[in-house]
Amino acid sequence: MTSDSSIYDELGVPRVVNAAGTKTRIGGSLIRPEAVEAMSRAAEGFARISDLQARASELITDCTGAEAGYVASGAAAAMTLGTAACIAGDDVAAMDRLPDTEGRPDEVIMPRTHRTGYDHAIRAAGATIVDVGTNDPHLGTGSAAIEPWEIETAITEDTAAIAYLQKEYTTPPLSKVVEIAHRHDIPVLVDAAAEVPPKANLTRFIDAGVDLVVFSGGKAIRGPQSTGILAGRADLIESAAFQHLDMHAAAEVWDPPRDLLDPSAYDGVPRQGIGRTLKVGKEELVGLIRALELFLEEDQDELVAEWTDRTALLDAELTDVDTLSCETVGGGKVDVAPALHVTVDEDAAGMTAAELVLALRRENPRVFVGADALADATFVLNPMCLTDDEAQYVAERIRENLS
Template sequence: MSIYEELGIRPIINASATLTRLGGSLMPPEVIEAMVEASRHFVDLDELQRRVGEELARLTHNEAAYVSAGAAAGLVLATAACITGTDPAAIRQLPDLTGLKNEVIVHKSHRNGYDHAVRQVGVKLVEIGYATGTAPWELERAINERTAAVFWFQGAMTGRGDLPLETVIEIASARGVPVVVDAAAQLPPVENLWRFTQMGAALAIFSGGKDLRGPQSSGLVVGRKDLIEAIRLNGNPNHSIGRPMKVGKEEMVGLLAAVKRYLALDHEARASQDEEVVAGWCAALNQIPGVKAERSFPNEAGQPLPRARVTFDAAQIGLSRDEVVARLAQGTPSIAVALAGADGIYLNPMTLADGEEQVVLDRLLAVLQG
């Protein structure tokens, strides 16, 4: 009996996305083996964090790197670092911002649930722009002596009338204000691990438990050496605002193994395989009256990988979209999919193990033809 069976939990085939609520992704053997090995010994955590960070920085062509307790924790620590630097008095003072920089600038179109991680440090978010567009002068006017950073959320919300990231970096850098890029789900492409910082961003933050397939409770922060040092001082095991965001030795070593693996992958072959899966799904599903399947690109996070959008004519198939989703979830095996509008679903191959693409197709065909 598996641990999940003992707990009365049904494992899920994830045809949706690298979602935290579904466990992010599945760790490959080399990551698990590295974590098991790390678990067998005591070690100085601060020393390990520094050495792992040095190796991650080398691998990703960055000045410095830090392993955080997920990407959201990386946002908290990046915000704190931009406020306090390495000043011990300022670090002890947080989250009291009296006399400290207390504003962070963000595009109005970039506001999302994850900016709560920025706000929990106590800063005020200063919005610029509208969905219809943002002018350079709006960012210039928003920057003042209280500005700690400009945050840029890369992903599905990017491009809705915002300034180009290059322009944001140019304006902010000229005024000595760091730009922090939340790129949690922006892998692939692998080049993003160094692209944002080479553009001039001070920090870029990635999830360790999404496409990197490292520990779900890990994140990767890369960028300027001075700010990474400030992040370390604001983080575990120091008694500072990041103390509850503990990163264990297993997560540090596991993420390092995951990054090494990711850099060695044939990403072109992986994308080609996903294209084949999507094409196969569409060909089979389009044979069913009342069903339309088509390639959708890019995926939900703006990653350059395909997925299939499948829409249903409820009158023809005798089922609503929600009934289809429910039957997939309640069946054996349980399958999670993403919703598409009012009458469709997305099928995503990026989170499937080999062979699961056929299981997903067979289950969906059985639901539709049952």
């Protein structure tokens, strides 16, 4: 691994060798150099943010098939804006009151097994989450975690939306949820923050009929980490934009881009909305636009082949360590990036998988590996954010700590 000095060395902050994947806590992914260049050029002058958002909307529309799109300061911010749009609609007074939702439907239905810490983003808009279903599958009863009828019977006059966390294992099927929601004229908001690649997922959710879908701009798309994409129905995107953009303007000179906002549909200039704290700078908007263009042009098969080779390299470096067993998982049609799952024989190693992972994180540079399966004495090596030299370094540090 290169020993060249970095900006983090200059700041006295330990670098991270990232074998964990596109995790926000260690900076997401590496921004594409072309996007960094575009951001630098954007910093040299000015543009109206609403014009940049309109341009981003065009690109998001083209690549998702949605009626419109928008950029927020991360996927969680996009979830907040999407929820605010579902609650306030085109009611300027309701926008002004959020997160006070008095007089507006403000309940968001979620399957219980879809609930995560990220639902703070939904509640931040003023919504009350109504969770349905059970955790019976974890008890081994054989019953379903959530039945479609449970969602339908939870819908009332106070329902603003149904939220759905997209993972390949989540139930019920999204198509069934959309069917139920639309039968009651309720929008569906899908959190698909980490669901690209594959590129096909950009269109998958709109094709399935969802009203709003959220993607991260700073993971595999490799735009600025502080960007998220909201795509969906034009009226909901318009509401999100009204609640996000700087609206300190005299009515006489208020002239937003008509392909993003229709001022004639509103009684006046909205106040600063709940989304004002989620603003995106001109540099981030330009960087996301350029990164998304490049992501669409990228040869995904070539990238997967590179990740597959790197995973094989990691496997080869660790295969003769007696206290470890390795298995390559993923690399298929849905989970396109393969990863190496490494299980520690904790008795033989004299240390637990958690102790090993913590020791790696305390080094300088820090080594981060996936830690979602420590209860099974397993950690994960993800090749997406590594070079080959870094992969060898990670394997070296694992061996050294075990010895």
